Amino acid sequence: xxxxxxxxxxxxxxxxxxxxxxxxxxxxxxxxxxxxxxxxxxxxxxxxxxxxxxxxxxxxxxxxxxxxxxxxxxxxxxxxxxxxxxxxxxxxxxxxxxxxxxxxxxxxxxxxxxxxxxxxxxxxxxxxxxxxxxxxxxxxxxxxxxxxxxxxxxxxxxxxxxxxxxxxxxxxxxxxxxxxxxxxxxxxxxxxxxxxxxxxxxxxxxxxxxxxxxxxxxxxxxxxxxxxxxxxxxxxxxxxxxxxxxxxxxxxxxxxxxxxxxxxxxxxxxxxxxxxxxxxxxxxxxxxxxxxxxxxxxxxxxxxxxxxxxxxxxxxxxxxxxxxxxxxxxxxxxxxxxxxxxxxxxxxxxxxxxxxxxxxxxxxxxxxxxxxxxxxxxxxxxxxxxxxxxxxxxxxxxxxxxxxxxxxxxxxxxxxxxxxxxxxxxxxxxxxxxxxxxxxxxxxxxx
Numbered sequence: 001x002x003x004x005x006x007x008x009x010x011x012x013x014x015x016x017x018x019x020x021x022x023x024x025x026x027x028x029x030x031x032x033x034x035x036x037x038x039x040x041x042x043x044x045x046x047x048x049x050x051x052x053x054x055x056x057x058x059x060x061x062x063x064x065x066x067x068x069x070x071x072x073x074x075x076x077x078x079x080x081x082x083x084x085x086x087x088x089x090x091x092x093x094x095x096x097x098x099x100x101x102x103x104x105x106x107x108x109x110x111x112x113x114x115x116x117x118x119x120x121x122x123x124x125x126x127x128x129x130x131x132x133x134x135x136x137x138x139x140x141x142x143x144x145x146x147x148x149x150x151x152x153x154x155x156x157x158x159x160x161x162x163x164x165x166x167x168x169x170x171x172x173x174x175x176x177x178x179x180x181x182x183x184x185x186x187x188x189x190x191x192x193x194x195x196x197x198x199x200x201x202x203x204x205x206x207x208x209x210x211x212x213x214x215x216x217x218x219x220x221x222x223x224x225x226x227x228x229x230x231x232x233x234x235x236x237x238x239x240x241x242x243x244x245x246x247x248x249x250x251x252x253x254x255x256x257x258x259x260x261x262x263x264x265x266x267x268x269x270x271x272x273x274x275x276x277x278x279x280x281x282x283x284x285x286x287x288x289x290x291x292x293x294x295x296x297x298x299x300x301x302x303x304x305x306x307x308x309x310x311x312x313x314x315x316x317x318x319x320x321x322x323x324x325x326x327x328x329x330x331x332x333x334x335x336x337x338x339x340x341x342x343x344x345x346x347x348x349x350x351x352x353x354x355x356x357x358x359x360x361x362x363x364x365x366x367x368x369x370x371x372x373x374x375x376x377x378x379x380x381x382x383x384x385x386x387x388x389x390x391x392x393x394x395x396x397x398x399x400x401x402x403x404x405x406x407x408x409x410x411x412x413x414x415x416x417x418x419x420x421x422x423x424x425x426x427x428x429x430x431x432x433x434x435x436x437x438x439x440x441x442x443x444x445x446x447x
Contacts, residue, residue, distance in 0.1 A: 003307070007315065014319050018296040020164035021155070025288035025295075027167040027251060035196040036281045038178050040346040041273065047347070048270045049129025051277030052122060053197070056113045057134060063252035064101045064143035066067065068094060070244030072295075073302035073384050075156035075239045080306020084224070091153055092230035093237045097244075098145040105145075109138040120266045122188035126231050126273075132194035142202030143208035150211045150220030155299055160335035173203035201362060202220070250377065250393040257397040257426065261405060261419045271352055272416055278346035279359030284367050286335065289327040290370040293320050294378030301382025313382075321375050326370035332364055362420040368425055373431035376438055385441050391436060 004010045038055070040047040071094045078086050115129045122130070147166075154163045180188060181195030191198065216227055258280065265273050297320045304312045335342070343356035379388050401422040408418025 003309070004312065010229040010312070010315055012321060012422060014296065014300065014316060014323070017158065017160050017299055018320075020160035020162075021295050022288060022292040024160070024167040025108060025149075025292045026205060026285070027164070027170050028288075033281060033285050034178060035103070035200060036278065037345050038182055039193045039196050040278065042182050042192055044130070044274050044347055044352065045123065045125050045270055046129050046401045047277070048123075048132050048273045049126040050193045050196060051273055052120075052126065052262065053113070053130035053133040053137070053176035053267065054116065054277065054281075055259040056116060056130075056161060057109065057137060059109060059256035060105055062255045064098075064105055064145060065148045065242035066096055066248030066251035067101065067241070068145060069152055069245050069295075069298075069380075070240055070386075071149065071152040072156045072298050073203075073381055074240065074243065075153065076299055076302030076382070077158070077306035080303045088226060088228065089154075090225050090236055090240065091149070091224075091226060091231045092232055093240050094149045094152070095146065097240060098149050102142045102145050105141050106138050109141070116263075120263060122160075122266055123270060126270060128247050129193040133197035136197035136201055138196055139198070140204040143201075143204040145210050147204065147208050147441075150215050152220075153215070155258060155295065156302075157220070158299070159218075160299075161297075162214065162218065166207065166214065169210065170203055170207055173206055174200055177202045184283075187340075226237060228287070228429070243386055246390035247381060250386070252355045253390070253394045253397045254430075256290045257401045258423065261423060264405070264409075264419060265416060268416055269385050271349070272355065273348065275352055275355035275359055276341070276416060278352075278356050279363055281346075282335075282342055283363040284358065286331050286363075286367055287370055287374075289331055290324055290367075290374035293324045294374045294381075296320060297298050297375055297378030298381040301379050302384070305342055305383055305445065311443075313445075314442070317375075317379055318381070320323060320404045324375050326375050328367055333366050335360060335364055335367065345352055358417070359420065362424070365424045368428065369427035373427055373434055376431065376434035379444055380434065380441065383445065385437070388437055390432040392437060393430055396433060397426045399426075400429050 004013050012052030035050055039050045071090065074090055075087055078090070096148065099124030113134045116339050117127050117130050117134075142392065151163045151166070177199030178196050179199075180186060181191050182193070183195075183200045215221060226336070262273075262277060262280070265276050268276075295315065298314045300320075303311055304310070304316065339360040340353070342360060343353045346356060347353065379391065380386070401419075403422070404425055405419035406422055408414045409416075412418060414421070
């Protein structure tokens with residue numbers, strides 16, 4: 001990270017930070033994309049099982065990685081203030097936090113998820129696949145969260161390209177392990193959808209080992225001497241939790257509402273469940289654009305806020321939001337023109353393809369709403385403003401999406417599509433609230 005003087009320099013630094021994050025996010029979301037598409041090609045009922053399991057897994061996974069991501073603005077403001085010596089201690093507190101959170105998520109997934117899945121009336125095979133998928137996926141929780149800590153450090157130091165190179169390894173690793181385990185290649189048992197969960201876990205363990213080696217020996221990271229272990233610092237740990245919980249809570253509130261809608265889909269046929277989840281899975285992949293803008297904003301804004309260069313903060317905010325709008329035009333056009341071809345990636349049944357295409361049409365509006373709301377979240381995190389945005393997100397997602405979806409489902413013929421309309425409206429409301437908060441915070445800081 002470094003100070004910039006001109007608009008050209010700011011654009012250069014922004015894209016130097018943003019583009020590797022974008023590629024990284026595509027690789028990150030590719031794990032769920034690979035699991036879903038490969039399972040769909042194997043069997044539609046197995047796809048429905050993996051989809052229901054993902055509905056339970058995603059909100060808790062994103063909640064915990066959201067907490068860990070609080071390390072980015074903490075390190076960013078240390079760098080802006082010239083306090084590099086404080087970074088190692090904070091990093092170790094987040095490592096301890098990640099280990100504790102891993103145990104929490106493992107217990108939740110291993111014992112809680114099977115109980116829920118058995119209670120919602122799924123077909124027997126769908127329920128069994130979902131439970132086995134989650135069991136194997138839970139084996140990768142520890143490496144996933146520890147890698148998230150390492151990635152946050154690299155991103156905050158401005159080394160987003162290194163995070164990108166590491167994460168790009170996930171796609172071939174995940175696809176390779178999945179293929180072998182789903183279809184039982186080389187004499188291994190044919191595990192179907194459950195094999196996708198084990199394949200993803202194995203890929204995360206390999207990724208963690210490689211990232212630790214880079215973390216300890218890369219020349220730009222070595223000066224921080226991360227091999228010197230720091231003891232537990234309760235005050236620093238509390239500060240990390242105080243900042244991280246609202247971030248994780250905001251992400252949880254958003255992702256959980258999508259997952260809750262997925263669970264409401266259980267009352268529909270397996271074809272509808274699979275179509276809904278396939279369209280949602282591709283929409284999540286497209287979400288890589290706005291979430292990458294959001295992450296870049298958190299890095300750049302936290303650095304400039306730490307240095308108290310508020311005019312530079314305004315400049316980066318403008319660059320980020322205009323970039324988000326430009327990418328939105330691209331993703332909307334692509335999805336509108338190729339939605340049928342996208343649907344065929346997930347299965348070959350014509351009824352399934354037709355229904356998935358309709359869901360993908362609704363997802364166009366997801367992209368538009370996310371383009372407005374997601375960058376605002378990153379900017380607010382850069383200011384270390386996380387608590388009020390959390391409450392705003394909670395009200396927006398849970399106060400709008402489910403009530404509207406249930407109303408449309410019960411009073412109109414929209415059925416499952418009514419829930420998508422509710423989700424779209426909740427994203428619009430959240431964006432409006434985040435904008436009002438940013439206006440207040442920026443005036444407070446800049447004065």
